[in-house]
Amino acid sequence: MQRDALIGEPMVRLTGVAKRYGGGVIALDTLDLDVMKGEFVALLGPSGSGKTTLLNIIAGMTPPSRGSIHIAGDDMTHLPPSKRNLGMVFQNYALLPHMSVYENVAFPLRVRKLAEKDIVKKVEAVLDLVQLGHAKKRLPRELSGGQQQRVSLARCIVYDPSLILMDEPLGALDKKLREQMQSEIKRLHKTLGTTILYVTHDQEEALSMADRIVLFHQGRIVQQASPADLYFKPRSVFAANFLGASNILSTTAVGDGIAQLKSGETIRIGSGAAVINNEPVMILVRPECLRIERYDETSHLSAANSVPGQIVSSTILGNVTNHHVLIADGHTVMAQELTRRTAHDWVPGEQVKVTWAAADTRALEPDEMDVHS
Amino acid sequence: MYARTGQQSAAFYVLPALLFTAVVFIAPLASVIGQSFWNGQFTTHSYQSVISSTLFQKVFVNTLVISFSSTFVALLFAYPMAYHMAKQTPRRRAFLMMIVLIPFWTSILVKSYALMIILGRNGIINTTIEYFGIPALPLLFNRFGVIVGTIHTLIPFMIFPILNSLLARDPDLGRAAQIMGAGKLRIFLKVTLPLSMPGVAASFLLAAVHTFGFYVTASLLGGRGDLMMANLVDLYTREILDWNMAATIAVLLFILCAVFTLLMGRTRALSTLAG
Numbered sequence: 001m002q003r004d005a006l007i008g009e010p011m012v013r014l015t016g017v018a019k020r021y022g023g024g025v026i027a028l029d030t031l032d033l034d035v036m037k038g039e040f041v042a043l044l045g046p047s048g049s050g051k052t053t054l055l056n057i058i059a060g061m062t063p064p065s066r067g068s069i070h071i072a073g074d075d076m077t078h079l080p081p082s083k084r085n086l087g088m089v090f091q092n093y094a095l096l097p098h099m100s101v102y103e104n105v106a107f108p109l110r111v112r113k114l115a116e117k118d119i120v121k122k123v124e125a126v127l128d129l130v131q132l133g134h135a136k137k138r139l140p141r142e143l144s145g146g147q148q149q150r151v152s153l154a155r156c157i158v159y160d161p162s163l164i165l166m167d168e169p170l171g172a173l174d175k176k177l178r179e180q181m182q183s184e185i186k187r188l189h190k191t192l193g194t195t196i197l198y199v200t201h202d203q204e205e206a207l208s209m210a211d212r213i214v215l216f217h218q219g220r221i222v223q224q225a226s227p228a229d230l231y232f233k234p235r236s237v238f239a240a241n242f243l244g245a246s247n248i249l250s251t252t253a254v255g256d257g258i259a260q261l262k263s264g265e266t267i268r269i270g271s272g273a274a275v276i277n278n279e280p281v282m283i284l285v286r287p288e289c290l291r292i293e294r295y296d297e298t299s300h301l302s303a304a305n306s307v308p309g310q311i312v313s314s315t316i317l318g319n320v321t322n323h324h325v326l327i328a329d330g331h332t333v334m335a336q337e338l339t340r341r342t343a344h345d346w347v348p349g350e351q352v353k354v355t356w357a358a359a360d361t362r363a364l365e366p367d368e369m370d371v372h373s
Numbered sequence: 374m375y376a377r378t379g380q381q382s383a384a385f386y387v388l389p390a391l392l393f394t395a396v397v398f399i400a401p402l403a404s405v406i407g408q409s410f411w412n413g414q415f416t417t418h419s420y421q422s423v424i425s426s427t428l429f430q431k432v433f434v435n436t437l438v439i440s441f442s443s444t445f446v447a448l449l450f451a452y453p454m455a456y457h458m459a460k461q462t463p464r465r466r467a468f469l470m471m472i473v474l475i476p477f478w479t480s481i482l483v484k485s486y487a488l489m490i491i492l493g494r495n496g497i498i499n500t501t502i503e504y505f506g507i508p509a510l511p512l513l514f515n516r517f518g519v520i521v522g523t524i525h526t527l528i529p530f531m532i533f534p535i536l537n538s539l540l541a542r543d544p545d546l547g548r549a550a551q552i553m554g555a556g557k558l559r560i561f562l563k564v565t566l567p568l569s570m571p572g573v574a575a576s577f578l579l580a581a582v583h584t585f586g587f588y589v590t591a592s593l594l595g596g597r598g599d600l601m602m603a604n605l606v607d608l609y610t611r612e613i614l615d616w617n618m619a620a621t622i623a624v625l626l627f628i629l630c631a632v633f634t635l636l637m638g639r640t641r642a643l644s645t646l647a648g
Contacts, residue, residue: 059552081551094549098567107563108553159553 009073010034011163011195012058017067019053027053029220030066035163038193040186042206045216046242051199054216055165058197060084072162087156087164091171093148095140101127101151102136108159126154129188146177150184157192166198170205182209203243207231215239217367233271236365240284247290247333248364249283259283259363263328267305272363282364289360290335292323295351306355309333311346325354402627409620419621429605429622436601439516439591440584443523444531444577450524451531451576456565458532459539477529485593488522489513492594518594519601523584530583531576538572539565571640578637582630602626 012035019028028050035041043051056062058069060081068077076084095104102123109119127133130150140148149169156164169185170178186209189196200206206213207227214224215238223230223239234240237248251259251267253275259267267283275281295308309327316339323335323346335354337343346352409419423429458469476484491497492512499509512518542565550560588603595601600608602622609619 059548061548081548082554082556084552085554086552088549088552090545090549092543092545094543094545096546096550096564107550107555111554111559155553165552 011037011072013070015068017057017064017069019057019062020065026219031221033214033221035195035197037195040189040196040198040209040211042210042213043197043199043216044203044206044213046201049216050219051216052167055167055197055199059086059088059165085161087161089152089156089164089166089169091168093152095148095151097140100137100139101132104140104151105155105158108155112159122158126158130154145173146181149173149181153185153188157188157194163195163197166196168200185209207243215242234284234364236367237282238367240364245287245334247285247287249331251281251283253277253279253281261307261329265307265328267361268358269363270359270361273365275363282366284362284364285356285360287334287336289356290333291355292325292335292346292352293355295353304355304357305361306353308353311348311350311352313348314346325352327354405620405623408616409624412617419617423618423621423625432600432602432605435599436585439519439523439601440581443520443527443584444580447524447527447531447580448573448577451528452535455532455535455539458536473529473532476525481526481589484525485522485589488525488594492518492521513594514596516599519591519599522590522594523587526590527580527584530580534576534579535569535572538569542568574640575637578633578640582633582637585626585630
């Protein structure tokens with residue numbers, strides 16, 4: 001995204017931010033990032049990729065080695081966390097255990113020296129908003145994990161901070177509760193129009209919640225895009241592997257938009273990185289784009305790529321079925337299709353061909369090898 | 374709680390210590406209790422005379438005053454030290470703990486003589502202030518000396534329970550309060566201090582109980598008016614040779630300690646609830 005193409009002033013503007021520790025360890029390589037007002041941005045990446053470091057730099061917990069942080073137009077680079085008017089939701093809720101739900105939510109308002117009657121009004125309003133109006137006299141330990149996290153959300157939104165930071169907020173909850181809280185957070189984001197920076201290592205969470213995903217790897221931003229763009233147009237092997245399931249084929253470029261497998265089959269490339277003749281190129285095909293056909297069948301797809309192979313296994317996972325196929329070049333690919341009662345029963349060892357559309361074929365940039373060493 | 378088999382094996386592990394305690398603690402205690410009721414025949418007379426004795430009343434009050442005032446002042450020293458230690462890296466904290474533990478491991482006799490050198494009429498403090506023309510202060514063989522000696526012994530005892538409760542805190546609580554806009558003082562008063570209160574209560578009671586039985590400090594650093602209960606037991610045992618009375622005072626001292634130990638159990642239970 002072009003910085004200048006954005007409309008209006010960003011809520012957060014990071015310029016040239018970097019974090020190095022002693023001994024030349026680079027936690028975060030120089031990066032720029034803008035977050036627009038009301039935007040929900042997920043910082044996604046494996047642990048140690050720098051996303052939490054960045055969150056701590058924005059919060060003011062960790063001073064950056066270089067660069068500046070502007071929030072709502074003001075330079076916050078050298079301000080302590082207490083002066084940045086931010087909200088933060090922690091994985092372990094960080095509720096004050098000796099205070100009631102009401103007092104926890106009132107805490108930031110007392111810090112801001114609001115009149116008692118305004119505090120009562122605001123606290124009750126946000127507790128109703130997170131459906132915990134009945135629990136205001138309880139202590140945090142008397143609530144379930146999901147309820148505690150809702151208190152923690154209420155405690156953030158009650159003082160209307162410029163930006164809410166969320167550090168793996170649902171990591172301690174079980175799957176079902178997590179999904180419930182995901183929609184709760186999305187609902188609050190929609191109703192209140194808050195700007196949210198959400199750190200997670202869970203790709204599904206990032207895909208389902210965020211307006212924009214910023215993907216981190218080894219202290220760098222490797223790609224930032226909307227969930228759909230990141231899924232369909234990953235730029236690198238890392239991005240393709242990190243989001244969703246993927247088949248990655250090693251090929252050699254043999255012409256413009258054409259590559260060749262080691263076993264000789266040519267493959268048309270629909271999109272992605274520019275390829276150079278006779279250079280190796282990595283190709284992505286998502287499992288749901290692959291079709292398995294009988295070896296002798298004529299393909300239904302025009303302009304299709306087609307590679308012969310042999311069924312290794314078929315596994316029904318519920319509404320989808322995964323087929324593993326050993327293709328001619330010696331790699332095993334996965335094809336995924338909706339489970340249907342009438343589907344052909346592929347037998348392990350059966351000769352087949354795997355076909356897919358050129359449009360679903362994407363050339364990837366190779367990952368930069370560890371740039372720090 | 375534990376499964377039945379767990380309890381059986383617990384009994385097995387505890388048995389040696391139990392036997393040892395029975396021989397060196399429970400048996401002598403029983404003998405002391407017996408002696409407090411025995412003066413040629415069974416009698417409760419000694420209890421009446423101890424409780425109505427003005428000497429005992431004075432010493433009992435002395436003991437409580439010395440114990441609680443020393444414990445309170447020691448707490449004022451111990452809390453900031455524990456707070457500082459809690460903020461250090463584990464490595465540095467281990468080093469600081471060593472420093473705290475050195476006086477803890479030093480014999481109370483050695484510490485008392487060292488304090489005599491510092492506090493005495495010709496001690497370091499008095500020679501220094503006299504050099505500047507200030508008249509010497511009575512620092513030794515009085516209540517002040519006893520309290521200084523007691524505080525010195527208590528500080529290590531008090532640091533550790535407080536340090537534990539400070540370390541058990543979730544570090545995100547302070548960060549959360551900071552992000553919500555709270556300043557350092559507010560975070561200390563509203564978050565850190567209340568959450569460390571179970572540790573403070575435990576360390577206060579632990580130290581107070583510990584001082585009830587102090588003997589050496591009072592006899593070496595105190596004056597004639599600073600007898601504590603243990604010194605009174607000694608007086609009846611070795612000077613007056615009335616073992617019936619000595620045993621009675623010892624039993625009363627034991628009851629005092631037992632009551633506070635039970636209180637301490639209560640605060641432990643409370644602190645686990647709070648956690």
